[in-house]
Amino acid sequence: MxxxxxxxxxxxxxxxxxxxxxxxxxxxxxLPSALLNKSFPAFQVPALRNPNKILTNTDFIGQPVLVNVxxxxxxxxxxxxxxxxxxxxxxxxxxxxxxxKDDRSAALAWLExxxxxxxxxxxxxxxxxxxxxxxxxxxxxxxxxAKGIIRYRHVGVITAEVWANFKVxxxxxxxxxxx
Amino acid sequence: MKQFKTILLLSIISVFFTSxxxxxxVYQFDNAEKTARFQKFTAxxxxxxxxxxxxxxxxxxxxxxxxxxxxxxxxxxxSDKDIVQYMTDRYGxxxxxxxxxxxxxxxxxFGPFLLLAIALLIVFFIVKARNKRTNSIELxxxxxxxxxxxxxxxxxx
Numbered sequence: 001m002x003x004x005x006x007x008x009x010x011x012x013x014x015x016x017x018x019x020x021x022x023x024x025x026x027x028x029x030x031l032p033s034a035l036l037n038k039s040f041p042a043f044q045v046p047a048l049r050n051p052n053k054i055l056t057n058t059d060f061i062g063q064p065v066l067v068n069v070x071x072x073x074x075x076x077x078x079x080x081x082x083x084x085x086x087x088x089x090x091x092x093x094x095x096x097x098x099x100x101k102d103d104r105s106a107a108l109a110w111l112e113x114x115x116x117x118x119x120x121x122x123x124x125x126x127x128x129x130x131x132x133x134x135x136x137x138x139x140x141x142x143x144x145x146a147k148g149i150i151r152y153r154h155v156g157v158i159t160a161e162v163w164a165n166f167k168v169x170x171x172x173x174x175x176x177x178x179x
Numbered sequence: 180m181k182q183f184k185t186i187l188l189l190s191i192i193s194v195f196f197t198s199x200x201x202x203x204x205v206y207q208f209d210n211a212e213k214t215a216r217f218q219k220f221t222a223x224x225x226x227x228x229x230x231x232x233x234x235x236x237x238x239x240x241x242x243x244x245x246x247x248x249x250x251x252x253x254x255x256x257x258s259d260k261d262i263v264q265y266m267t268d269r270y271g272x273x274x275x276x277x278x279x280x281x282x283x284x285x286x287x288x289f290g291p292f293l294l295l296a297i298a299l300l301i302v303f304f305i306v307k308a309r310n311k312r313t314n315s316i317e318l319x320x321x322x323x324x325x326x327x328x329x330x331x332x333x334x335x336x
Contacts (some may be wrong), residue, residue: 028230029230031227031270031271031273032271033271034267034268034269034270034271035268035269099238127240127244129243130268131244131245132249132269133269134227134269134270134271135237135241136227136228136241136270137228137241179218
């Protein structure tokens with residue numbers, strides 16, 4: 001029996017090591033959205049290009065869409081812009097912009113200069129729609145199904161890998177359509 | 180003397196820098212109770228953008244928005260429960276520094292008591308085992324006689 005007790009430190013080491021090893025691959029910034037599998041929050045916010053046009057959450061029901069939260073003050077948004085343009089070119093899924101706490105003229109100049117991947121843009125000047133959506137920093141991208149239910153949230157830059165992952169999800173669809 | 184001047188200059192500069200950083204907006208409430216609730220909430224709510232800062236300490240854009248929202252909800256006389264609900268609906272349980280008691284957090288809340296119970300059990304068994312050992316030294320009369328015999332024999336030789 002005492003011989004077996006000598007293995008206790010080894011067992012402890014293995015258990016601790018396993019936890020720490022797991023910890024290495026967890027990104028603490030990756031938070032699942034609290035709105036996952038829930039409807040996109042209802043809103044009435046003006047469009048970026050046309051301040052008189054009021055957009056609502058019924059504007060993107062009918063097919064799966066990407067909602068991309070961006071702003072001109074966000075350097076990472078610049079980084080993912082080319083990828084968004086590429087996604088728009090593929091044209092399977094419309095990309096909808098949520099211009100978050102930004103300046104209208106700066107945002108329009110940005111789209112003019114770098115190209116416009118968005119089907120339309122919601123101009124969330126106060127950031128209150130962002131708050132309802134649980135946005136905590138740009139860029140963030142939400143994947144919505146045809147019923148306007150949030151199926152995935154990606155925090156950070158959209159890369160080719162992230163887009164490939166999105167496409168897999170879009171092809172597979174969602175089994176629990178009604179939640 | 181030169182060193183003193185440098186230190187003085189540096190401390191004056193540092194004063195300017197801190198004042199630039201401390202530019203966190205001031206909220207006024209109509210009563211002390213609301214001010215206290217505001218302070219409690221900003222201390223207990225975690226900034227979603229930052230890994231380990233409450234929204235009172237953080238200068239992140241989102242922390243600023245949450246403070247503004249909190250102020251608005253307090254002036255609208257929303258209850259504590261409503262405010263917590265509002266925050267967790269949007270940002271999940273992550274925003275609460277004091278986690279709710281749910282099936283997921285049972286281990287977190289009751290784990291220490293479980294460890295204490297295990298420790299007490301171990302102590303109990305150790306004490307019991309020790310008592311047993313001392314008991315086993317007691318001999319019956321036959322054994323005692325045998326022992327005495329052996330001891331005497333040794334003395335004789």
